[in-house]
Amino acid sequence: MNRRDSIRSLFLGSMAGGLALESCVNVSEEVLAEKVWTYQYGRTPAEAAYDKKLLNSDFLNGSEKNTITRLANLILPPNEKGTVEQAGVTEFIEFMSKDFPSLQTPIRGGLMWLENHCNRHFGNSFVNCTEDQQLSTLDQIAYPDPEAKAQKQEVQFFSLMRNLVLTGYFTSEVGIKELGYEGNQPNVWDGVPEDVLADHGLSYDEDWMPKFVDQSKRNDLAQWDDEGNLIS
Amino acid sequence: MQIIENEKKYDVVIVGSGAGGGMATKVLADAGLKVAVIEAGPFFDPANPEQQTQLKWPYQSPRRGAGTTRAFGEFDMAYGGWEINGEPYNQIGDSQFDWFRSRMLGGRTNHWGRISLRFGPRDFKGKDRDGLGENWPIGYEDIKPYYDKVDKLIGVFGSKEGIYNEPDGFFLPAPKPRLHELYYKKGAEKAGVKVIPSRLSILTKRINNERGICFYCNQCSRSCSVYGDFSAGSCLIFPAQKSGGQVDLYVNSMVREVTVNEEGKATGVLYINKEDRKEYRVSGKVVILAASACSTARILLNSKSITHPNGLGNSSGMVGKYLHDSTGSDRMAFVPELMNRKRYNEDGVGGMHLYSPWWLDNKKLDFPRGYHIEVWGGMGMPSYGTGFNPNDLNKYLGLKVGGYGNGLREDVKKFYGSVMGMSGRGESIALESNYCEIDPTTVDEFGIPVLRFHYKWSDHERKQARHMHDTFEEIIHNMGGTVLGSKPGADRDYGLLNPGRIIHEVGTTRMGSDPTKSVVNEFEQLHDAENVFIVDAGPFVSQADKNPTWTILALSWRTSEFIIQELKKQNI
Numbered sequence: 001m002n003r004r005d006s007i008r009s010l011f012l013g014s015m016a017g018g019l020a021l022e023s024c025v026n027v028s029e030e031v032l033a034e035k036v037w038t039y040q041y042g043r044t045p046a047e048a049a050y051d052k053k054l055l056n057s058d059f060l061n062g063s064e065k066n067t068i069t070r071l072a073n074l075i076l077p078p079n080e081k082g083t084v085e086q087a088g089v090t091e092f093i094e095f096m097s098k099d100f101p102s103l104q105t106p107i108r109g110g111l112m113w114l115e116n117h118c119n120r121h122f123g124n125s126f127v128n129c130t131e132d133q134q135l136s137t138l139d140q141i142a143y144p145d146p147e148a149k150a151q152k153q154e155v156q157f158f159s160l161m162r163n164l165v166l167t168g169y170f171t172s173e174v175g176i177k178e179l180g181y182e183g184n185q186p187n188v189w190d191g192v193p194e195d196v197l198a199d200h201g202l203s204y205d206e207d208w209m210p211k212f213v214d215q216s217k218r219n220d221l222a223q224w225d226d227e228g229n230l231i232s
Numbered sequence: 233m234q235i236i237e238n239e240k241k242y243d244v245v246i247v248g249s250g251a252g253g254g255m256a257t258k259v260l261a262d263a264g265l266k267v268a269v270i271e272a273g274p275f276f277d278p279a280n281p282e283q284q285t286q287l288k289w290p291y292q293s294p295r296r297g298a299g300t301t302r303a304f305g306e307f308d309m310a311y312g313g314w315e316i317n318g319e320p321y322n323q324i325g326d327s328q329f330d331w332f333r334s335r336m337l338g339g340r341t342n343h344w345g346r347i348s349l350r351f352g353p354r355d356f357k358g359k360d361r362d363g364l365g366e367n368w369p370i371g372y373e374d375i376k377p378y379y380d381k382v383d384k385l386i387g388v389f390g391s392k393e394g395i396y397n398e399p400d401g402f403f404l405p406a407p408k409p410r411l412h413e414l415y416y417k418k419g420a421e422k423a424g425v426k427v428i429p430s431r432l433s434i435l436t437k438r439i440n441n442e443r444g445i446c447f448y449c450n451q452c453s454r455s456c457s458v459y460g461d462f463s464a465g466s467c468l469i470f471p472a473q474k475s476g477g478q479v480d481l482y483v484n485s486m487v488r489e490v491t492v493n494e495e496g497k498a499t500g501v502l503y504i505n506k507e508d509r510k511e512y513r514v515s516g517k518v519v520i521l522a523a524s525a526c527s528t529a530r531i532l533l534n535s536k537s538i539t540h541p542n543g544l545g546n547s548s549g550m551v552g553k554y555l556h557d558s559t560g561s562d563r564m565a566f567v568p569e570l571m572n573r574k575r576y577n578e579d580g581v582g583g584m585h586l587y588s589p590w591w592l593d594n595k596k597l598d599f600p601r602g603y604h605i606e607v608w609g610g611m612g613m614p615s616y617g618t619g620f621n622p623n624d625l626n627k628y629l630g631l632k633v634g635g636y637g638n639g640l641r642e643d644v645k646k647f648y649g650s651v652m653g654m655s656g657r658g659e660s661i662a663l664e665s666n667y668c669e670i671d672p673t674t675v676d677e678f679g680i681p682v683l684r685f686h687y688k689w690s691d692h693e694r695k696q697a698r699h700m701h702d703t704f705e706e707i708i709h710n711m712g713g714t715v716l717g718s719k720p721g722a723d724r725d726y727g728l729l730n731p732g733r734i735i736h737e738v739g740t741t742r743m744g745s746d747p748t749k750s751v752v753n754e755f756e757q758l759h760d761a762e763n764v765f766i767v768d769a770g771p772f773v774s775q776a777d778k779n780p781t782w783t784i785l786a787l788s789w790r791t792s793e794f795i796i797q798e799l800k801k802q803n804i
Contacts, residue, residue, distance in 0.1 A: 042282070159621075166618075189578070192408070202414045212406055
């Protein structure tokens with residue numbers, strides 16, 4: 001079915017909701033268009049409008065974002081493979097805090113715990129503490145007690161931030177490359193590589209081999225005999 | 233507000249565009265009939281780049297694939313989910329039935345698992361075996377020719393195995409298993425569990441010149457832009473239009489009721505156009521309901537008239553009764569031998585490459601009916617959640633959990649691809665006490681009374697779920713794996729998921745030869761109105777441990793041929 005047919009059938013029932021941009025306060029049309037364009041991934045009009053609303057509103061303030069960026073750099077220090085900045089981790093956490101509003105209080109409250117702790121012990125805000133002071137703070141909250149029924153608030157906060165930083169990183173372009181995921185592209189699967197099979201002491205059963213697709217004939221039109229045996 | 237009449241008179245009005253509605257559209261339009269398809273959601277074509285999510289990366293989304301707007305993650309191709317804004321449903325007492333709806337052309341066929349299993353001879357005659365439930369009025373031999381035709385038209389890969397209750401078909405060749413699947417095979421076979429190549433409606437080989445061939449991206453749940461997998465739009469409705477069929481699609485059109493004349497015969501349907509919120513009527517000689525088992529029951533129950541005071545087709549009081557879903561329970565395993573894996577692209581097809589059909593004899597078991605086992609795992613595309621609890625598995629290796637720093641990178645990479653899982657999907661017993669009905673206290677945003685559900689699992693299903701977990705654990709141990717999570721006990725129904733979670737809900741308008749105990753006859757024709765047919769899974773007398781789609785398609789084809797004959801004979 002070509003595009004024109006699609007459009008014709010679409011109009012028979014009702015008008016399709018277009019990508020009409022809803023007006024947004026405080027944001028110029030250019031900025032709005034830019035953010036929408038960045039995230040073009042098959043949204044329905046309602047979903048696109050929801051994304052736009054979140055993208056063009058703020059939850060975290062500038063100092064909170066700075067703290068998160070510093071924290072993220074301690075959780076996952078930069079190396080030659082990539083940085084949390086390249087992975088857009090802070091922006092991702094900002095977005096998720098609006099997408100999952102239940103994250104807002106744990107994040108904001110946790111950041112306040114961090115500031116309070118640093119002020120009390122070091123007379124400074126978290127980002128202005130020395131790296132040693134920052135790390136000594138993390139040492140107190142980065143290791144959940146495996147025996148405890150419930151973890152302390154600050155430990156939960158750190159686990160949440162660790163999760164968000166790591167998932168933000170490993171779902172980014174640099175993170176996926178570092179992880180070594182090689183898919184999401186057209187290819188022809190023809191089984192586990194021989195050396196991998198050998199490493200694992202596994203092989204394909206001889207009596208299974210005839211059941212598998214012969215990839216050299218994948219383009220030949222399928223034909224069967226009356227018994228259902230493939231003959232092409 | 234007036235009802236707006238559509239001047240056009242159709243031969244057939246089809247409500248719903250999923251598997252059942254799509255197949256009816258194809259068969260009836262190919263026969264030259266004038267067809268109107270009424271779909272509650274928007275137009276959808278997997279090839280439309282504006283709607284496409286296939287081959288998108290997680291970082292192309294600000295939420296990296298999280299499931300905020302779509303239940304299975306935001307790249308999944310189902311517009312809807314278990315909850316839809318403006319379309320509520322209610323529970324009776326402490327029932328917990330979860331109702332999944334997908335509002336779009338093609339319905340749930342755009343995202344489903346493509347598991348395409350034929351029901352076997354035993355599946356149609358459950359009562360003969362164990363005295364439970366009811367037999368179907370038809371048997372495997374009645375539907376076999378249609379399964380054959382569906383295989384050839386749509387395409388399904390698999391292998392000829394000669395297992396009596398897992399009938400072979402006209403298969404495309406199967407893809408080779410992935411590494412974790414070979415581990416599963418080793419562990420399962422050691423436990424005496426049969427393992428065979430899976431049977432999915434994905435084109436591993438060319439089937440015609442209109443559809444592309446699978447290019448192994450693992451994303452059938454996002455709907456294939458080259459039509460390499462089955463969805464009702466790409467494989468049925470678009471081809472019907474393309475070959476010159478008279479098919480008009482009415483999208484964003486929510487059907488409220490079937491209208492009838494003085495004799496009680498259907499005249500068409502009333503729907504609400506979601507865009508202008510006005511009521512329209514479209515007329516046809518025949519009305520086919522394919523809105524999904526529960527939506528169809530809702531439409532019938534809301535279609536009250538002088539001749540059908542309890543709702544259309546409901547003189548027996550059976551509409552909505554015998555609602556049943558597949559049983560389901562899952563378990564995960566950590567396989568240390570799969571740590572530090574060599575990297576290569578093992579996306580494969582969208583779903584498992586092998587599985588276990590039901591392999592046991594119930595005479596030696598404490599529950600009726602069976603289940604099959606699906607397998608999942610591998611080095612998949614990262615998505616929201618990847619990297620959560622990055623080194624929790626360290627506890628099984630005697631290493632530290634938690635912390636920070638670049639060691640976390642190494643932990644995530646070390647464990648990538650080392651966790652796999654199993655899902656049991658089984659047959660439940662259809663009970664009259666499990667049902668949906670109209671809730672007179674609530675309407676949806678279109679003013680249509682909504683459904684409320686009453687559904688309780690019985691011990692048959694609980695015992696089956698317990699058996700699943702015993703099996704999973706044995707297989708995992710045989711693979712050299714570590715079972716994750718504790719074994720669910722009686723307090724958690726042995727891990728049995730809520731009814732509705734497996735999204736195989738069927739039975740609400742069941743088929744039978746006795747009009748006092750069933751809603752439709754063996755040709756899915758209402759006992760109470762000869763020009764109304766139901767081609768979704770509502771007519772299923774029992775849902776085998778198979779997935780319902782292939783049987784919906786075969787029955788819809790059979791029913792459509794019956795409709796063509798009856799129209800020719802001027803019987804309807």
